[in-house]
Amino acid sequence: MKNFTYYRPKTAEEAVGLLDEKWGRVELLAGGTDLLDLQKEYVAQPDKVVSVSAIEELVGVKDLATGLTRYRIGAGTKLAAIADDANLKRFFPALTETAGIIGGPQIRNMGTLGGNLCQRNRCWYFRDEHTNCLLKGGEKCFALDGENRYHAIFTQGHKCVIVHPSTLAPALIALGATAEVLGPKGKRTVELAKFFRAPSSASEREHTLSPNEMVLSVTLTDHQAKNASYEVRHKQAYDWPLVQAAVAFQLGAGKASSVKIVLGHVAPTPYVAEKAAMALDGKAVNEETEAAAGKAAAEGAKPLSQNGYKTKLVEVAVKRAILTAAGQKKYWEA
Amino acid sequence: MLAALEEKLKVEKGDLEIKPGKIVSKSDDKKTWTWKAACAKLGMDVVEGKGEFKAADKLSNNGVGGVQIAEVWVDTETGVVRCTLVVAVQDCGLIINKLGCESQVAGGVIMGVNYALFEERIMDRVTGRQLNPDMEFYKLGGIQDLPRVDVHMYDMPERGVIGIGEPPTISTCAAVGNAVFNAIGARVPYAPYTPDQVLEALSRKEGKG
Numbered sequence: 001m002k003n004f005t006y007y008r009p010k011t012a013e014e015a016v017g018l019l020d021e022k023w024g025r026v027e028l029l030a031g032g033t034d035l036l037d038l039q040k041e042y043v044a045q046p047d048k049v050v051s052v053s054a055i056e057e058l059v060g061v062k063d064l065a066t067g068l069t070r071y072r073i074g075a076g077t078k079l080a081a082i083a084d085d086a087n088l089k090r091f092f093p094a095l096t097e098t099a100g101i102i103g104g105p106q107i108r109n110m111g112t113l114g115g116n117l118c119q120r121n122r123c124w125y126f127r128d129e130h131t132n133c134l135l136k137g138g139e140k141c142f143a144l145d146g147e148n149r150y151h152a153i154f155t156q157g158h159k160c161v162i163v164h165p166s167t168l169a170p171a172l173i174a175l176g177a178t179a180e181v182l183g184p185k186g187k188r189t190v191e192l193a194k195f196f197r198a199p200s201s202a203s204e205r206e207h208t209l210s211p212n213e214m215v216l217s218v219t220l221t222d223h224q225a226k227n228a229s230y231e232v233r234h235k236q237a238y239d240w241p242l243v244q245a246a247v248a249f250q251l252g253a254g255k256a257s258s259v260k261i262v263l264g265h266v267a268p269t270p271y272v273a274e275k276a277a278m279a280l281d282g283k284a285v286n287e288e289t290e291a292a293a294g295k296a297a298a299e300g301a302k303p304l305s306q307n308g309y310k311t312k313l314v315e316v317a318v319k320r321a322i323l324t325a326a327g328q329k330k331y332w333e334a
Numbered sequence: 335m336l337a338a339l340e341e342k343l344k345v346e347k348g349d350l351e352i353k354p355g356k357i358v359s360k361s362d363d364k365k366t367w368t369w370k371a372a373c374a375k376l377g378m379d380v381v382e383g384k385g386e387f388k389a390a391d392k393l394s395n396n397g398v399g400g401v402q403i404a405e406v407w408v409d410t411e412t413g414v415v416r417c418t419l420v421v422a423v424q425d426c427g428l429i430i431n432k433l434g435c436e437s438q439v440a441g442g443v444i445m446g447v448n449y450a451l452f453e454e455r456i457m458d459r460v461t462g463r464q465l466n467p468d469m470e471f472y473k474l475g476g477i478q479d480l481p482r483v484d485v486h487m488y489d490m491p492e493r494g495v496i497g498i499g500e501p502p503t504i505s506t507c508a509a510v511g512n513a514v515f516n517a518i519g520a521r522v523p524y525a526p527y528t529p530d531q532v533l534e535a536l537s538r539k540e541g542k543g
Contacts, residue, residue, distance in 0.1 A: 104476075124456075124465040131461060146458055147465055149530065232412045234529055235452065236478035238469075242529060309413065309530035316411045332409055 001039045008051045012058065012182050012216055018050045019212040023203060028052060028214055030076060031110035033103070034119040042129045043120075043136070052076055058114070058216065061085045069222035072180075075114030075215040079168075080105070082113060092220055094171040094227035094246050094325070101231070102167060104238050114215040117169060117179070117195065121162040121206055121268075122240060123151070134160045137202040148304040150242070153311055154267040155302055159200040163265040169196065170246040170262040170270045171229045177220050183213035192218065198268035206268070225258065226251050228325035232313045241265050243310055245273075245297070245317035247325050249280065256280050256289075261297060261318060266310060273297040276318055285326045294319040335376070342375045343367070397493070398501045400424040402443070404481070404509040408517045410536060413529035417447050417481040417510055425488040427496035436485045439502040443483045446506020448475050451526050 009015045020026040027046040029035050030053070038044035052058055058076030063069075071087060082088060083100035102108055102116070120126070125133045125142040132138035141160045143151045152161045169192065177192040196207050209215070227248035231241035244264030249256040259277040262270050276297035283289045294315035301311045324330065336350050339357065343350070349360050357372040359365035367375075405419040424439045452473035456465045466472040507525055514532070515521050520539035522531050 122470070124471060125458075128463060128465070130463065131458075142458070142460065146460060147456055150471075232414065232529070234414065235473055235475060236416075237476040239473065306530075309533050312533055313412060313529070332411065334407060 002042065002045045004039075004046050004049045006049050006051065008054045010054050010056075012052075012055055012214065015050050015052055015055060016182050016184060016212060016214055018048060019214070020048075021210075021212055023205060023211045026050060026211075028118070030112040030115035031078070031107075033107050033111045034115060038120060038127075041127060043127060052114070052214070061088060063087065064219070070219060071222075072217050072219045073113055074217050075112060075117075077113050078109055079111045079113070079116065080108040082168075083108065088220075091222040092171075092175055092227060094174060094229040094248060095168065095220070098167050098171045098229045098231070098244075098246070101237075107238075113168065113218060116166050117172075117192075117215060117218075118205075118207055118209070119165055122165050123160075123162045126162065135162075135199055135202060135204075144304065147306065149306040150240070150265075151304055151307055152267045153301040153303045153307055153314070154263075154271050155304070156300075158198045158268050160198065160268060161304060162199075162206075162268050164196060164206055164267065164269050165240065165265075166270070167229070167231065167241060167244055167264050170244055170264040171227075172218060172220070173270050173272065174229075174246040174248040174260045174262045175220055175225070175227060176223070176248075176260070177218050179218050180216045181209060181213050182216050183210060187216070193272065196269035223250070223258070225249060226325040226327070228321050230317045230321035230324060231264075232317050243313040243317045245314070245321040247318070247321045249285075249322075249325065251285065251326065254284050255282055256285050257282060261293065261321075263297065263314060263317070266301070266314060273314075273318065275299050280322065285322060285328075290319040290322045291315075293322060338376060339372055342377070343372075398426055398496050398498070400439075400488075400501060400505060402446075402505040402509040404506070404513040406510060406513040406517055408514060408532065410518060413532035413536070415451055415510075415514055415527050415529075415532060416479070417451060417513075419484070420447065420481045420506060420509065421484045421486070422502060422506075423486045423488055424498070424502050425490060425493075425496070426498040426501075427493035428491040429487050429489045430495065432487060435487050435498055438498050439485045439487070440483045442500070442502030442504075443485075443506050444475075444480055446503045447480055447510060448473075449503070449525060450507040450510035451475065451479070451528075454526050454528075 007018050026048040029049050029051045058074045060074050062072045064072050079099045079102050083096050089096045125131045126135050134141045143161050152163050155161050172192045178189050181188050225248040229246040231244045233239050233241050246262045249259040259281045261273040261276040263273055276293045279296035280293040297318040298311045298314040355369055357367045401423045403421045407416045420443045422439050422443050452475055458465050520535040522535045
């Protein structure tokens with residue numbers, strides 16, 4: 001690990017003041033479950049590390065009590081605290097169930113909401129110090145014609161075929177969350193659906209924040225949507241999903257409306273499956289429409305050489321997420 | 335204890351007595367030892383024994399046998415395999431340390447299940463580098479991924495002492511593979527039996543049908 005200067009400011013304004021206009025020289029440190037690994041591998045070599053752990057306003061889940069059921073989750077809130085929050089569990093199971101199965105207990109007790117949203121991707125070429133891939137200033141993406149079993153299947157026009165690692169992001173986007181961001185010019189609010197982008201060079205990250213901005217919080221409003229997330233996993237703990245589907249929809253008179261379906265681990269950003277949402281919208285939620293939505297979600301997938309199986313997994317994950325949200329029997333459990 | 339101390343401290347028999355926190359000499363009140371110092375003089379008791387295994391021709395490191403049976407759940411939509419039970423019957427001739435033997439077999443089964451379902455060294459064909467030299471993508475099962483392991487040691491004293499090291503890990507992968515075949519009616523030709531491999535085996539079977 002390269003030496004660095006450590007800062008631990010007490011306010012978000014001070015933290016933002018320490019940030020740089022370019023990526024790379026300064027890094028924000030929250031739980032450290034991602035950054036420390038990157039530093040140890042010399043993939044991240046910051047001169048300054050700014051810890052946000054002393055900023056009290058970043059921690060906690062707050063009921064905003066605006067008349068609507070609205071919750072503000074501080075960016076420094078631990079994943080374990082999100083998973084265990086009684087109110088969030090009641091209204092947003094898609095979020096809490098997902099938070100509760102990230103990594104293992106150690107990860108969930110260190111990792112934070114903000115860190116989860118802003119973490120770097122897990123591509124093994126990117127994480128290998130000796131492979132100079134596109135995101136580290138190199139000429140090409142090694143996964144395109146290399147080992148790509150865990151990479152993206154929705155890759156239209158993308159030069160880099162990572163999958164976005166966050167599993168909270170698809171759930172939050174399906175739930176219509178917004179993020180509050182602080183920069184040198186003050187605060188701004190951004191829809192989580194517009195928070196991510198597909199990076200293609202060393203000067204871009206997996207999100208749209210400027211290098212001198214930080215996430216303060218995420219706000220969720222309860223619209224009484226049925227919601228759930230389903231992950232297809234090779235291993236049950238300490239593993240990333242192969243494919244994730246998060247869904248949210250209103251259920252009135254037996255029919256689904258305002259359907260949102262967002263996929264994880266299939267594209268460089270969380271992937272909003274609009275065709276799948278249309279397939280379910282206005283219809284009764286049953287075996288037939290669940291399967292149809294799954295099929296529609298997989299439409300347009302262009303798998304790489306080794307990840308064709310993910311297309312099939314998208315169909316299954318979407319079907320099971322809808323079924324879970326609707327409270328139907330989980331037929332796949334013994 | 336006083337008798338042992340009298341010998342170690344070189345005093346007359348019956349001369350020592352115990353007072354609060356110390357040992358004192360009855361004949362010479364200048365001679366006292368703290369309890370700790372006196373106990374330290376006691377030293378250790380030694381147990382010694384010698385033995386010899388004379389029937390050297392009966393010592394064997396081969397001919398070891400075992401049978402393993404695996405139970406798996408296969409999610410035929412996702413291709414995810416979960417191994418739920420392995421029964422391992424293992425012979426190692428004369429069993430000397432039953433608990434140690436059983437533990438060795440259980441360990442071998444756990445390694446075997448990982449070999450069957452998770453472990454894989456992924457190499458990049460262009461750079462020649464290993465892509466998963468870490469515990470993140472070099473997958474190893476955790477508690478939730480591993481089966482109940484029932485070990486039965488098959489004691490055959492008449493065969494003499496036989497090794498137990500590696501043999502218990504050999505059959506597990508094949509047992510799991512056979513269980514997967516039994517469950518889905520198609521062979522998964524390569525270990526580990528990952529979701530993509532299992533799905534491919536299933537679609538091949540459907541294609542043939």
